[in-house]
Amino acid sequence: MTSPGILVLCLGNPLRRDDAAALRVADALEAEPEPGVTVRRSAKAGLYLLDDMEGFDRVVVVDAVRTGAFAAGTVHSVPLEEIRAPGGPSPHAIGLPSALALARDAGAPVPSRIHVVAVEVLEMETIGEGLTPEVERAIPEVVEAVRRAVAAL
Structure with a gap:
C-alpha cells in the first residue's frame, strides 16, 4: 500500500x-x-534506498554532491529522470536511477515521482563533524528548495 x-x-x-x-x-x-510529509535520514546507497522509500509514491531525495562544475553551496533541484549518469558524485545516490529501473523491471514497487535536491560540497572524505562555511550558508536555500519540490509533487 x-x-x-x-x-x-x-x-x-x-x-x-x-x-x-x-x-x-x-x-x-x-x-x-x-x-503529509515524512522526513527520514539514511546513510544507505543504491538499491538499499528502496527500503527507505517503501510505501511512498512521491519522494524528495536530499543529498550532498561534488561535481566539480559548480561552487560549493550551489543548490541543484531536478526530477530524477533528468539525472542521466549511471554513477554520480555522491556516495549515496550513486546508481539510484539504475537501481530504480532494475527494481521496476523486476516488478518491485517503486515511487513514481522522485525529485532530487542536492548541494555542492567541498569536503566528504575527511572524518570529522561540522560543515564547511560555504555549505553551512547554503542550508536555508536547500531547505527552501526541498519545500518547493514537496509542493510541486
Whole structure:
C-alpha cells in the first residue's frame, strides 16, 4: 500500500564533514514540519534506498554532491529522470536511477515521482563533524528548495 504523503529522504553521514548537509536539512524540516510529509535520514546507497522509500509514491531525495562544475553551496533541484549518469558524485545516490529501473523491471514497487535536491560540497572524505562555511550558508536555500519540490509533487 502506498502512502498518500510525501517522503523526504535525507542522505548523509554525520562523521564525513559536508556529507552531513542533508542531515542538517532534515533537522530544519523537522523543526517546522509540513502536514503529509515524512522526513527520514539514511546513510544507505543504491538499491538499499528502496527500503527507505517503501510505501511512498512521491519522494524528495536530499543529498550532498561534488561535481566539480559548480561552487560549493550551489543548490541543484531536478526530477530524477533528468539525472542521466549511471554513477554520480555522491556516495549515496550513486546508481539510484539504475537501481530504480532494475527494481521496476523486476516488478518491485517503486515511487513514481522522485525529485532530487542536492548541494555542492567541498569536503566528504575527511572524518570529522561540522560543515564547511560555504555549505553551512547554503542550508536555508536547500531547505527552501526541498519545500518547493514537496509542493510541486
